[in-house]
Each structure stands twice: as structure tokens, then as C-alpha cells.
Amino acid sequence: MISSRLIRYADLVPCRNAFVDSRTPGSDRKENFTLIGPGVAENPNQHVHIAEPHGFNIGGARQPPRCLNSQHSHDTAEVFVVHKGRWRMIFGVNADEGGVEMEEGDVISIPIHMFRGFENVGEETGFLFAVLGGDNAGKVTWSPRVFDLATEYGLVLLEGGRLVDTTLGETVLAGAKRQLPPSTAEIAQLATPPQDKLAGCVLKPRQFAVNPGSPLAREGVEEAAIITPAATNDGFAPGPIAGWWPHGFNLRCLRLESGASVPAHVRDEEEVIFVHRGVLQVTTPEGEVIMGPGDTFTTPKGMPRAFRASSSNGVAAYVVRGGDSPAMPSFVS
Structure with missing residues (x-):
């Protein structure tokens, strides 16, 4: 049925604990979506609307005002289209290396191997349509601060990208290895490009x-x-x-x-x-x-x-x- 290839916005099934930062204050109200492809969610219970491989992944993020997605890095392309709301993309491992504000219709392609986060800075619930490169978009590299807060709120990230929620009674199985925060040397490899170079990665519809x-x-x-x-x-x-x-x-x-x-x-x-x-x-x-x-x-x-x-x-x-x-x-x- 051709209708099975249509994903209606009203029928989107969110995951509210898709990633290790989902209990971090300010990030605990976000909704993540995997529309097409396996996505990069760390929670194995993330709903996938259409699993068919496309060579890229389609996802989405819906966040109320002042809701934050914590600093992280990707191994493949990450592109956002602002469908609803006003957003600020934030750069740097400590969220202190600049950023850009985006409005409805704007597009950004964030380079691989750099830390980024994003916050809904508008006054209404916002939605980002996302495209990730590859059928396997790789694992997410989180900033060290995210790991500290995750431990405080009962979340454990294992090597390979699987999330364990100890507040639900889940346990870390024998032999499983916890994902360690990136080292100083690894963080240095994920440096933020110069602002003038990043300026060419975001477009308004008139451009x-x-x-x-x-x-x-x-x-x-x-x-x-x-x-x-x-x-x-x-x-x-x-x-x-x-x-x-x-x-x-x-x-x-x-x-x-x-x-x-x-x-x-x-x-x-x-x-x-x-x-x-x-x-x-x-x-x-x-x-x-x-x-x-x-x-x-x-x-x-x-x-x-x-x-x-x-x-x-x-x-x-x-x-x-x-x-x-x-x-x-x-x-x-």
C-alpha cells in the first residue's frame, strides 16, 4: 500500500528517552523521532516508522521552549530544516564557541566531527526535520558533562551505543563495558571550525x-x-x-x-x-x-x-x- 510510505506529522511516535542526555535538566522534555532508517537513537525501544534502508536516515526533534539538546558530535552528516519555531544551534564541547539562530524554513548542515547542541529559543513548541548521512550513521560522541549528569540521573551508556535506564530496573549485564567520555586528545580532534567557515553551512530560503x-x-x-x-x-x-x-x-x-x-x-x-x-x-x-x-x-x-x-x-x-x-x-x- 502506497499509504504505508506516508508518515503524517500528527501520527509521529516520539521517544522521550532516546539518548543519554534525556534526563539532563533542560533536556528532559525533548522528543526524538526516527522516521526512515535505523537512526542513531541509543534506546533500543525507539519507534522506527519506516525501516527500509535509503542510504540516509530521516529523523526529527520536537522541543518546547527553552528545551535543550546537549553537546554532541556525529560521524556522518547532520542536516536540519526548521519546520516550526526559532532555534539556536550551539557549538563547542562546552557550548561556548558561538552558534547561529535559525527561523522557519532555514537549513543548516553541521560538519562532522565537531560538537553541537541546539535549543528552542522561541515561544512555541518547535520541530526540526533532520537528515543523517548513511544507512549506519554511527554512534554519537557526547561531551564529558553529559556523562556526569547521566550518572546522576540513572542513565548508563554502553560501548556500541546502547542506553541502560537504571531507574526502570534495567541493569548493566556482566561483561558489558560502559562508554567512557571522550579524552582530551579525542576532544581536540573534534574542534569547532572557524565561524566564517561555518557561516557557509546555514541558509535562509532566499539563499x-x-x-x-x-x-x-x-x-x-x-x-x-x-x-x-x-x-x-x-x-x-x-x-x-x-x-x-x-x-x-x-x-x-x-x-x-x-x-x-x-x-x-x-x-x-x-x-x-x-x-x-x-x-x-x-x-x-x-x-x-x-x-x-x-x-x-x-x-x-x-x-x-x-x-x-x-x-x-x-x-x-x-x-x-x-x-x-x-x-x-x-x-x-
């Missing part, structure tokens, strides 16, 4: 690179590049975010005016669509899907799909395509 030569472009439809690691076979130049670290996917913004459409076409790579604004109608041979704000849909490779904006305010959708160089789509007569 997206609209490509008039996109094969999807037509009256009332534009496709804009956000993350393009290399020149692609479907006519996109590298940038605006290319990165000096691997991504393994492209991120685009597809905008349609009310009533505008893209005819049926087939793609050779994985494609995940996240609707930020408006109502998007996706038509496939197996049926039709109506997507609203916050909904996520993954179309099977090789299956024709057509798009239409059926809302009066048009549509803005973020599209993740697998690989550094997506192929030219084939339009169906």
Missing part, C-alpha cells in the same frame, strides 16, 4: 539556488538547490552547501504555486519529500497521497510520481535525493 534548468521547472514550479556535494546528472552545480565532509545525498526545495503541477516521472534514486507549507498531492500508479505541513513521504525507486499544489498558498517542500549526483528523471508519456 537557496533556484535552477531554471531543473527538469522539474515549468510555469509555477521551481526547484532550488540547498545541498549539492558535486555537479549532478540532472543539471545542478555544486552548492550552495557542498561541504568539505561527505553527505551522500542532495537536498532541494520544491516550490509550486497554487494549482501548479509536475507531470508523472520516474527517478533512479531514493526520494523523500517533506512538506513545509501547503498541501501537496502526489499521484502514483498505486494511488494518491495528500500531504500537509509536517508530513513525510518516500516514493519507491522506479515508480512514477506526479505532484500538484492543491492549496491556495502554494507548496514549499524539502526533497532529499540519494547519492551525490541524482540522475535525470524520466517523464512518463
